[in-house]
Amino acid sequence: MQKTFNSNVVPRRSAEQRIPDSSMSLTNGTRDGFAFILVGLPGMEAAQFWLAFPLCAMYLVAVVGNCAVIYAVKTDPALHAPVYFFLCMLSAVDVLLSTCTMPKILSFFWFDAREIGYNACLAQMFFIHALSGAESTVLLGMAVDRYVAICHPLRHSAVLTNSMTAKIGFVAVARGALFFLPLPLLINRLPLCGSRVLTHSYCVHQDVMHLACGDRMPNVAYGLTAILAVMGLDSLLIFLTYAVIMKTVLQLPSRQEQLKASGTCLAHVCVVLAFYVPLIGLSVLHRFGRDLPTA
Template structure:
């Protein structure tokens, strides 16, 4: 049985009753196995940390990789590192030491980071799709269009966009009163999950949450789809089969990470809004997939598909393993 005493402790807030903490959820029915299940989660977290840090280090130390495509990849790796780090330590603490409580302010802060970082990642994925479009459909204009200055500005826009659209979410939650048990259905704080525990009308939260999702993730996914429609059209017009395969191969890694990001996101949104009768295990599994899959898969996919990154990473490993004699 979950420890509800601290979760039900309420203090007076400026807008009504405010809980002192929320209670996070592990895997229902598998509480006895939490300790052992934490090891594969920890392994995935380490893969995400090492993989994304390696990409950042490789691109930073190799001047030939200071091109827009690799700079966007660095931005993606930095976001994945931040997303994994703001959630996984608390999840591992829950599984290893049954530490289910998360403070009210910490929960809202984690909520902001999860949603804003997801928005930033969506914008970066769109920028990478535009990069591929210009490289394949407008190759002669690539150097003049995507300069380092433009790439840096795109990164700043991605951060500003993510913060601007998702900062209101914790502010909207902070105005809500909570009159009962504050037990969440996930291992971390999501806006939809926290919002559902309130005992007042949450229509403003619902409307704004949907608007933010559609204007960020929804619009980005549509533009990514349109960019690939134009890319496919341009690829089919290439004369030789070798050129078509080379152009298509340049997009495979990006398509994979787009699917790794948007498919779990869409699945989790559908489960939250239309699958309330589904077993809790389904919701929790979807939420963990949404959180862990992109940070783990992105460096693996780009490391395997990008010859320059793979070659430089292996070279760094060999240099450390076989230092030159003095």
């Protein structure tokens, strides 16, 4: 639930009061002028302006770093291998994912631009979920690459060709888009009424869905199905893949070979954890966080 703003943050409270009354139900004819209200960091409203500077620095570092990875792999023929192509895919997804959220967050923190238009919110929602689904598929592809390289090293060059890697990348993009395109369409069918206030500085399906006053069951059912069919299935397959990898690594004759084989998977495991742990945490927050009492 949204926490009450600090009493010393007068400009932000006044900005919200200037927004037209949001208690009326919205029809298709009035959605064009409708805007959601973003929420920053509860209890830290006064510090948001200064927190935007390190956030901006992190965003610039992420964009420059990921673009440097893509450029290095593109220009160096020695890096034209599946593992580096997967790394480029991850870099591209990270740049797009951060770009579709961070500029709006910075404008909110710096210029108090708390409103986001209805269509802009749905577009941001689609890109956040679709890109997250694509990243999950790429992580699964990287796990398969490590499985073939460790468990079937003689077949690696024949199975994980550059052509096959490109096909996996195409499947990742198509899968993310097809599975999560219905989310904004399902939101569009709902009458929006009551509060306009989101619980984040960006738009996600679970958050926007709770502002609707119609039948949300199709949204709940499909949202859960899409998450389980993409992120849930991918995480299960990644876990099973690494279980087989670890079994193979432990059967290697020497300790040095075991460390070398497991070391090639360590970076990927860290990336997998960095992706799925916040995703699970956000899902739990949306499921149970609204039932928690406010401070």
